[in-house]
Amino acid sequence: MDLNFLSFEQPIAELEAKIDQLRYLGEDASVNIRDEVTRLQIKSAALTRSIFAALTPWQIAQIARHPQRPYTLDYIPLIFTDFEELHGDRMFAEDLAIVGGPARLDGKPVMLIGHQKGRDTKERVRRNYGMPKPEGYRKALRLMRLAERFGLPLITLIDTPGAYPGIGSEERNQSEAIARNLFEMATLKVPIVSAVIGEGGSGGALAIGVCDQLLMLQYAVYSVISPEGCASILWKSSDKKEIAADAMGITAQRLAQQRLVDLVIAEPLGGAHREPVVTAEALKTALISTLDGLVSKPLDQLLEARSRRLASFGAFRSI
Amino acid sequence: MTWFEKIIPSRIKTERRTRSVPEGLWVKCEACDAVLYRAELDRNLSVCPKCAHHMRIGARERLKRFLDQGSASELAVNVEPEDPLRFRDSKRYKDRLLASQKATGEKDALIVMMGTLLGLELVTAAFEFRFMGGSMGSVVGEKFARAVTHAISFKMPFVCFSSSGGARMQEGLYSLMQMAKTSAALAQLSQAGLPFISVLTDPTTGGVSASLAMLGDVNIGEPRALIGFAGPRVIEQTVRETLPEGFQRSEFLLSHGAIDLILDRRDQRERIGSLLRLLMRQPAVV
Numbered sequence: 001m002d003l004n005f006l007s008f009e010q011p012i013a014e015l016e017a018k019i020d021q022l023r024y025l026g027e028d029a030s031v032n033i034r035d036e037v038t039r040l041q042i043k044s045a046a047l048t049r050s051i052f053a054a055l056t057p058w059q060i061a062q063i064a065r066h067p068q069r070p071y072t073l074d075y076i077p078l079i080f081t082d083f084e085e086l087h088g089d090r091m092f093a094e095d096l097a098i099v100g101g102p103a104r105l106d107g108k109p110v111m112l113i114g115h116q117k118g119r120d121t122k123e124r125v126r127r128n129y130g131m132p133k134p135e136g137y138r139k140a141l142r143l144m145r146l147a148e149r150f151g152l153p154l155i156t157l158i159d160t161p162g163a164y165p166g167i168g169s170e171e172r173n174q175s176e177a178i179a180r181n182l183f184e185m186a187t188l189k190v191p192i193v194s195a196v197i198g199e200g201g202s203g204g205a206l207a208i209g210v211c212d213q214l215l216m217l218q219y220a221v222y223s224v225i226s227p228e229g230c231a232s233i234l235w236k237s238s239d240k241k242e243i244a245a246d247a248m249g250i251t252a253q254r255l256a257q258q259r260l261v262d263l264v265i266a267e268p269l270g271g272a273h274r275e276p277v278v279t280a281e282a283l284k285t286a287l288i289s290t291l292d293g294l295v296s297k298p299l300d301q302l303l304e305a306r307s308r309r310l311a312s313f314g315a316f317r318s319i
Numbered sequence: 320m321t322w323f324e325k326i327i328p329s330r331i332k333t334e335r336r337t338r339s340v341p342e343g344l345w346v347k348c349e350a351c352d353a354v355l356y357r358a359e360l361d362r363n364l365s366v367c368p369k370c371a372h373h374m375r376i377g378a379r380e381r382l383k384r385f386l387d388q389g390s391a392s393e394l395a396v397n398v399e400p401e402d403p404l405r406f407r408d409s410k411r412y413k414d415r416l417l418a419s420q421k422a423t424g425e426k427d428a429l430i431v432m433m434g435t436l437l438g439l440e441l442v443t444a445a446f447e448f449r450f451m452g453g454s455m456g457s458v459v460g461e462k463f464a465r466a467v468t469h470a471i472s473f474k475m476p477f478v479c480f481s482s483s484g485g486a487r488m489q490e491g492l493y494s495l496m497q498m499a500k501t502s503a504a505l506a507q508l509s510q511a512g513l514p515f516i517s518v519l520t521d522p523t524t525g526g527v528s529a530s531l532a533m534l535g536d537v538n539i540g541e542p543r544a545l546i547g548f549a550g551p552r553v554i555e556q557t558v559r560e561t562l563p564e565g566f567q568r569s570e571f572l573l574s575h576g577a578i579d580l581i582l583d584r585r586d587q588r589e590r591i592g593s594l595l596r597l598l599m600r601q602p603a604v605v
Contacts, residue, residue, distance in 0.1 A: 163529075165549030165557050170567055173577040174548035178529040182502035187510065202486075203498060203529045203548075210499045224486045224495040224526070234408035234488065248491045249404050258403070260492050310503040311464055313496035314457030315403035 006062050008051065012270075015044040048270050055219075058242040060251050061227060063219040064198050065161075068273040070280070071130075072099055072114030072157045075197065078280035079287070080105055080112060086146075088139060092172065095136030097128045097160070098208070100143045102152060106288050111147035111190075113140050113208055114157030117198075130199075131164035134177035137207050141181050144188055153191040153291055156208045161226065163204030178207040185210035186310060191294035191302060193287060195265075196220040196252075197272075212306050213290045214260070216252040217283070218267040222260075223250040260313070263290065348372055364584045373541050373584055375521060377423075378430040378445035381480055385443060385588060386434035394431040394442070395465040400458045404491050412489040419450045427458035428483070431466040433475070437592035437604045442470040445480040446527070453483030455527050456490040460497030463531065467504040476514045476595050481532040484550075485525020498530035505534045514598040516591060519546045519569070519578065537594060538578040539587075540569030546578075 005013035019040045022033055055063070063069070076083050083103035088094045100113035115132065118124035132140075140156075147154045163174055185192060185208075194211040200222030216222065225233075227245035232238040255261040265286050268275035294302060346355050350372035359368065364384060365376040383391050406412040420426060428450035433442045444466045446453040463479070470477040486494040508515055517535030519528070521544035529548050532538075540546060547567035555562060565571050572578045582590055596603060 163548065165553050167554065167558060167560075167562065167566070170547050170549070170554070171575050173533070173572075173575070175528040175546075176533040176577060178548070179498075179502060179531070179533040182499050182530055183506050183509075183534050186499070186503035186506040202495060203526055206495055206498055207529075210503070222492055224490075224492055225488050230488050244408075247404065247406055247408065248488065250491070255492055258492065260496060307503060307507065310496075310500050313493065313500045314461050315401045315490065315493050316457040316461050317399040317401055318461075319397045319399060 004068060006059070006066065008055075008059050008062075009048075009270075012044060012048050012051065015040055015047060019044065045269070052269060052271075056242065056246065057221075057249075057251050057254075058227060058245040060219050061199075061221045061245050063271045064221045066271060066273050067119075069198055070272055070276040071119075071159060072116050072197070074276060075114075075157065075280050075283065076103065076112070078277060079284040080110075081107075083112065086143060089135040089142060091135070091138060093133075093135045095128075095133050095139060096126055097130050097132040097164070098136040098140050100140060102146075105155065105284075105291065109150075109152050110291070111143055111152040111154050112157070113143055113154070114197075115160040115205075115208070117159060128164055130160045131162060132160065132204060132207075133164050133166070133169050134172040134174050137163075137174075137177040137181050140208050141177075141184060144181075144184060148189050151190060153193070153295060154188065155287060155291070156192070156194045156211070158194060158196045158200050158205045158209050158222075159198035159220075160201045160204045161199055162201035163207065178203050181207045182210055186306070187303060189299060189303070191291060191297075192306075193290050193294065195283060195287065196222050196261075197283070201226060210310070212294050212302065212309070213262045215263045215265055215283075215286055215290065216255065216261045217265050217272060217279070218252055219271050220252055221245075221250040222252075222255060223248050258315075349374070366584050371542065371583065373521065373543065375448055375482065376584075377449065378425070378428075378447035378480070378482075381445050382430060382432045382434075382443050385478075385480075386432065386436060387438065390434035391432045392434065394433055394469055395462040396426075398458050398461050398465075399426050400456060402489075403457075403493060404489070406489040406491070408489075415451060415489070423447055423450050425450055427456070427462070428453045429455075429459040429462045431462050431469075433469065436478075436588065436595065439476075439592065439595055439599065439601060440473070441476045441478060441595065442466050442473075443478045443480075446482040448482040448522075451487060453481075453527070454485060454487035454494070455483060455497050455501075456487035456494050457497065459487075460500045463497075463501045464504040467508050470513055471508055471511045474511075474513065476516070476599060477508060478516045478518065478591060478595075479531060479535075480518045480520055481523045481527050482520045483523060483525070483527035483532075485527055495526065498526050501531040502534060505531060509536075514595060516595065518582075518587070518591075520544050522546070524548065524550055533577075535579075536598070537580075539591070540572055540578045540581045541584060542569060542581055544569045546572050 080103035086101040117130035118127040192211040195215040227241040231240040231244040272279040348367040351370035353369040
């Protein structure tokens with residue numbers, strides 16, 4: 001099994017392996033082999049298209065968590081210039097599960113904050129699998145205040161399984177760290193654009209995700225609890241994660257229908273990790289145009305609209 | 320009464336009595352095992368008169384007893400839950416709602432009331448834990464926001480008693496967004512210069528703890544209440560070690576600087592009333 005492919009992509013993986021094999025055999029380029037490679041490539045693309053046209057929410061969650069999916073630090077050099085990473089919450093520690101600092105987007109200064117997962121085992125441990133502790137959220141808050149002080153629009157990239165549930169997290173009041181960010185972001189005096197680039201895991205995602213406009217990559221997910229967590233609580237078995245993923249409506253498409261997401265950014269065929277540069281370009285374009293629409297607004301109108309947006313969330317009957 | 324008299328005869332006495340009286344007249348304290356007369360327990364705000372254990376108390380009962388007698392009037396009554404995702408696990412969300420509504424007599428898990436506390440007008444809210452574990456969905460968020468709007472319009476302080484397992488999964492991302500919605504409402508209250516007192520009662524965890532409940536200008540815990548972001552079982556599974564004694568209890572939070580003080584339920588009227596008068600720069604109660 002090719003670990004670069006998810007289980008439902010294995011037919012594609014087999015075709016791709018065959019193509020590689022033929023290419024290797026056909027170094028001296030007989031015409032027949034070249035034709036065969038072209039034929040298989042067309043077949044592979046068609047297969048990918050058909051598999052990706054009918055993805056289940058759980059499969060999309062797997063793409064959102066793909067070990068090769070681009071992370072915040074992969075996007076930064078492709079989208080921004082002059083990024084200067086700033087560290088620490090000035091109180092307790094540096095949390096590597098959140099990165100941030102000022103940068104330029106299309107030449108204009110912004111403040112950037114994003115979750116960061118690790119690529120290999122060592123890096124994953126260092127970044128705590130992208131699960132921030134209170135000091136991570138407090139670092140983020142410090143950068144938000146810095147953004148406000150210098151009038152830099154805030155861009156946040158969301159990609160976390162959730163806030164870290166550990167003893168230290170509780171001792172340092174994870175709840176307050178998250179709540180404080182929600183509170184402060186609601187009235188932060190600069191435009192805020194958030195984009196879910198991978199996993200939007202519950203309160204740990206929202207803690208840097210209160211915004212004026214919410215963007216989401218096509219195969220990103222955003223949910224109140226992980227499908228596994230939901231399944232183990234409501235179905236008493238984490239095996240029901242596929243059903244839970246479906247029931248909770250965690251995909252960009254469903255969330256856009258619920259008007260909880262403002263813009264869905266299409267990903268290349270096969271997902272962002274197949275073409276990171278193309279994905280970054282699409283994300284960049286969306287960030288620039290969304291931000292353009294916000295920076296032109298007077299501050300009071302911006303805050304009024306944000307307040308109305310946040311107040312509008314919910315589905316209830318008013319009788 | 321000596322310790323000997325306290326233990327032996329009462330047990331014998333109550334055993335004899337429970338046989339002859341209707342069910343529900345007597346309640347056993349889960350902390351000290353004392354058998355208590357329900358009417359007396361109710362008079363004592365569901366705090367065990369023997370060991371001061373704070374039992375859970377219904378939202379409506381709590382607010383009525385907290386506010387000055389006869390001053391309470393309910394706000395935001397006409398908000399009812401929907402099932403936006405047509406959610407179904409082993410039961411349909413709709414059926415769970417109906418069952419909770421029947422069991423509690425409430426439409427959803429938050430009750431809002433205005434009234435006076437030692438003569439000071441204020442808005443109060445309380446979570447009904449018996450309604451789907453006090454979980455926060457769209458109705459809870461909307462009622463909370465309306466409570467805050469009312470407080471701002473009439474320049475009143477706001478007190479909320481939380482008791483919740485967190486966000487209501489059956490409403491998907493709508494429920495997560497209630498964390499943002501309630502926190503944004505509190506940011507408006509704060510900008511209006513009005514105090515918010517958050518009373519965290521047993522249990523307050525997850526999305527409620529990580530939003531409105533930790534945003535008090537003053538955060539108050541009830542004795543021994545479980546308060547935390549993640550549930551103890553989740554933490555145990557994650558860190559694979561046993562949790563320290565008293566972990567995530569009010570006293571633990573107080574010693575770690577997370578809450579301002581712990582107040583016995585029976586003292587809350589006096590102390591919160593006085594505190595609000597201080598923050599509102601009102602004269603003391605005579």
